Amino acid sequence: xxxxxxxxxxxxxxxxxxxxxxxxxxxxxxxxxxxxxxxxxxxxxxxxxxxxxxxxxxxxxxxxxxxxxxxxxxxxxxxxxxxxxxxxxxxxxxxxxxxxxxxxxxxxxxxxxxxxxxxxxxxxxxxxxxxxxxxxxxxxxxxxxxxxxxxxxxxxxxxxxxxxxxxxxxxxxxxxxxxxxxxxxxxxxxxxxxxxxxxxxxxxxxxxxxxxxxxxxxxxxxxxxxxxxxxxxxxxxxxxxxxxxxxxxxxxxxxxxxxxxxxxxxxxxxxxxxxxxxxxxxxxxxxxxxxxxxxxxxxxxxxxxxxxxxxxxxxxxxxxxxxxxxxxxxxxxxxxxxxxxxxxxxxxxxxxxxxxxxxxxxxxxxxxxxxxxxxxxxxxxxxxxxxxxxxxxxxxxxxxxxxxxxxxxxxxxxxxxxxxxxxxxxxxxxxxxxxxxxxxxxxxxxxxxxxxxxxxxxxxxxxxxxxxxxxxxxxxxxxxxxxxxxxxxxxxxxxxxxxxxxxxx
Numbered sequence: 001x002x003x004x005x006x007x008x009x010x011x012x013x014x015x016x017x018x019x020x021x022x023x024x025x026x027x028x029x030x031x032x033x034x035x036x037x038x039x040x041x042x043x044x045x046x047x048x049x050x051x052x053x054x055x056x057x058x059x060x061x062x063x064x065x066x067x068x069x070x071x072x073x074x075x076x077x078x079x080x081x082x083x084x085x086x087x088x089x090x091x092x093x094x095x096x097x098x099x100x101x102x103x104x105x106x107x108x109x110x111x112x113x114x115x116x117x118x119x120x121x122x123x124x125x126x127x128x129x130x131x132x133x134x135x136x137x138x139x140x141x142x143x144x145x146x147x148x149x150x151x152x153x154x155x156x157x158x159x160x161x162x163x164x165x166x167x168x169x170x171x172x173x174x175x176x177x178x179x180x181x182x183x184x185x186x187x188x189x190x191x192x193x194x195x196x197x198x199x200x201x202x203x204x205x206x207x208x209x210x211x212x213x214x215x216x217x218x219x220x221x222x223x224x225x226x227x228x229x230x231x232x233x234x235x236x237x238x239x240x241x242x243x244x245x246x247x248x249x250x251x252x253x254x255x256x257x258x259x260x261x262x263x264x265x266x267x268x269x270x271x272x273x274x275x276x277x278x279x280x281x282x283x284x285x286x287x288x289x290x291x292x293x294x295x296x297x298x299x300x301x302x303x304x305x306x307x308x309x310x311x312x313x314x315x316x317x318x319x320x321x322x323x324x325x326x327x328x329x330x331x332x333x334x335x336x337x338x339x340x341x342x343x344x345x346x347x348x349x350x351x352x353x354x355x356x357x358x359x360x361x362x363x364x365x366x367x368x369x370x371x372x373x374x375x376x377x378x379x380x381x382x383x384x385x386x387x388x389x390x391x392x393x394x395x396x397x398x399x400x401x402x403x404x405x406x407x408x409x410x411x412x413x414x415x416x417x418x419x420x421x422x423x424x425x426x427x428x429x430x431x432x433x434x435x436x437x438x439x440x441x442x443x444x445x446x447x448x449x450x451x452x453x454x455x456x457x458x459x460x461x462x463x464x465x466x467x468x469x470x471x472x473x474x475x476x477x478x479x480x481x482x483x484x485x486x487x488x489x490x491x492x493x494x495x496x497x498x499x500x501x502x503x504x505x
Contacts, residue, residue: 023086028084035082035091038091043076044223044492045202046095048202048222051218055218056218065505066103067099067109079091079095092116096108115205117207118205118232121204125225131340132197132340143474145351145355146176147467149355150467153361156173156359156361159368159371167373168376171449171458176354177466183252184473186252189252190248190252196241196245201229201235207236207323224487224488233323236323237322247314249306249310250306250339252343253304256350257300261300264300267293274359276291276356277353281293282294295353299353303343305339309338313339316328368445370413373412374444375397379396381438381442388428396423396424
């Protein structure tokens with residue numbers, strides 16, 4: 001019975017590596033990802049490694065020229081569209097075979113003092129660093145968009161909420177400045193992850209370095225890495241570069257998701273905070289009045305997908321052996337790339353939605369005026385004007401609000417100086433000293449916002465200064481970003497020059 005099952009399996013799967021199912025489930029998808037993401041990095045590593053071997057005298061100049069010409073003639077366009085060939089385990093062996101076919105057996109020396117292990121990790125890191133730089137670029141673009149939007153709304157008064165209940169008057173700019181600052185922290189976390197990612201594994205070889213007198217420092221510089229992973233075991237086994245990146249991306253998605261949820265609530269007719277531009281809403285197939293905020297809905301859903309993909313990365317690393325192992329390689333890497341690509345698109349969409357929406361400023365102000373959200377300032381004012389404790393003032397104001405509620409009133413604007421004075425007499429046994437003019441001024445939400453000039457507060461002058469600080473952060477961050485991108489480009493240009501020089505020799 002077992003034998004018949006085995007025969008049937010061999011008939012379908014084959015009796016040599018790779019089996020049909022293994023090829024379909026593992027090798028084919030890995031090859032497709034490699035030709036999409038790894039081709040250029042692999043060729044750059046070939047070029048850099050050959051140049052280093054030549055400079056170290058490990059490979060002669062004549063042999064370097066022969067191998068270099070073969071590298072130069074590799075047809076990237078062909079490999080990027082070619083289908084997986086089961087004769088070769090992966091893209092590395094496919095290209096190595098073609099180099100030997102072109103340059104002869106001497107091309108086999110290109111693999112002196114290296115392994116697919118240190119080379120593969122370097123390729124993963126080179127791929128991820130570019131995606132992180134692209135993500136950070138979009139973070140800064142969104143920050144710029146939100147800063148510009150805030151500058152238009154430093155005086156857009158609205159109610160702020162705590163525990164989902166009306167709390168105090170603030171401004172739309174004050175709310176979104178908190179989002180901007182959070183985005184700045186997200187940027188710093190991704191920036192820190194980039195520092196972990198952009199370190200060279202080359203020279204670690206399979207696990208223990210090599211007996212050849214190579215220069216790991218030269219490989220670091222040629223490939224535009226900022227540093228070297230010192231310990232060779234760590235170089236091929238360490239996966240925290242990708243888990244740190246996944247954690248930073250995940251937290252960024254979680255952070256923006258909270259704001260997107262607010263926006264979805266604010267888009268309802270009941271809240272009516274803003275009106276989305278036509279490109280970002282859908283109509284109903286049956287209800288003519290509907291303007292469904294699907295752009296915001298999709299952002300919320302896709303942010304959850306980002307969290308899910310990054311969580312897959314963290315789960316795949318959990319409890320894996322600390323060594324070179326496939327769990328941290330081809331099967332896992334695409335989940336992070338997909339998460340980053342999604343988050344980049346969400347940042348672009350969110351910025352577009354915000355910059356094109358119409359804020360219902362009048363409605364927001366009316367809502368703030370027709371509420372009890374301003375009572376904190378009345379209590380603070382009475383402390384100053386009456387020279388009483390805050391608890392005494394709190395009791396007076398609280399009693400006023402209770403009296404208004406009993407009378408069926410729903411707004412602090414219904415509060416009179418006389419009612420407040422009556423409550424003060426009950427608590428303090430004396431009349432209020434505050435004038436009626438100052439009393440009624442205190443009830444206005446615009447006044448509440450205007451006097452909150454403390455660092456971090458919502459007043460217009462404070463917000464403008466705060467936004468200028470954010471502009472400086474963005475300016476410095478963009479300078480750092482441009483430097484990293486330029487260094488990678490310069491390294492790629494230098495490597496291309498080496499190939500050209502070999503071709504001319």
